Amino acid sequence: MPQRTADTGNSEYELPLPVLLGPVVALLLLLLFGIDVAVVRGESMAPLLRDGQVVFVNQAAYGIQAPFLNSYLFLWDKPRKDDIVVFDSPADGRLAVKRCVAVPGDSIVVGDAVVVAGGETYDVSLQVVDSLQNLARIPDNMVFVVGDNRGRSTDSRHYGLLPLRSIRGRLLAPRSTVLQGLSE
Numbered sequence: 001m002p003q004r005t006a007d008t009g010n011s012e013y014e015l016p017l018p019v020l021l022g023p024v025v026a027l028l029l030l031l032l033f034g035i036d037v038a039v040v041r042g043e044s045m046a047p048l049l050r051d052g053q054v055v056f057v058n059q060a061a062y063g064i065q066a067p068f069l070n071s072y073l074f075l076w077d078k079p080r081k082d083d084i085v086v087f088d089s090p091a092d093g094r095l096a097v098k099r100c101v102a103v104p105g106d107s108i109v110v111g112d113a114v115v116v117a118g119g120e121t122y123d124v125s126l127q128v129v130d131s132l133q134n135l136a137r138i139p140d141n142m143v144f145v146v147g148d149n150r151g152r153s154t155d156s157r158h159y160g161l162l163p164l165r166s167i168r169g170r171l172l173a174p175r176s177t178v179l180q181g182l183s184e
Contacts, residue, residue: 034060044147
């Protein structure tokens with residue numbers, strides 16, 4: 001197959017079409033199949049995720065989302081313990097990333113300003129204690145999320161259980177983790 005060339009006036013250089021179209025096609029396929037690229041803002045998930053780090057989010061990990069409706073059209077899976085999820089924060093509406101520490105069906109024990117969820121004890125606000133008071137288990141449509149860097153994280157300890165409909169996707173792998181895996 002002959003290569004396309006472009007006349008620059010002074011000389012010719014080769015423009016292999018696959019090299020030019022490859023990145024564009026790859027990006028379109030990623031977007032089409034529900035993979036999103038995001039940049040971490042803040043230190044709530046340090047040391048795993050750093051401020052400014054690029055991450056990949058599988059938007060189809062749990063189902064097909066209805067655009068603009070903040071809900072799922074089809075739900076085929078639910079978050080599991082230790083999944084790192086990206087979601088619309090109840091605190092301010094911005095995208096946030098946290099770890100699921102208790103998932104639907106997990107037991108929950110509520111005490112004075114503490115909650116035992118997923119086998120761990122968390123200090124929580126009194127508002128959260130009130131909202132969880134009558135629960136023995138995490139409901140089917142909710143999860144309890146916490147940042148790895150608890151001193152710098154606003155999470156379920158502050159706003160309570162997170163509705164599944166707020167979850168945009170599951171973190172695939174931080175870019176640095178992917179690169180480290182390739183170099184070892």
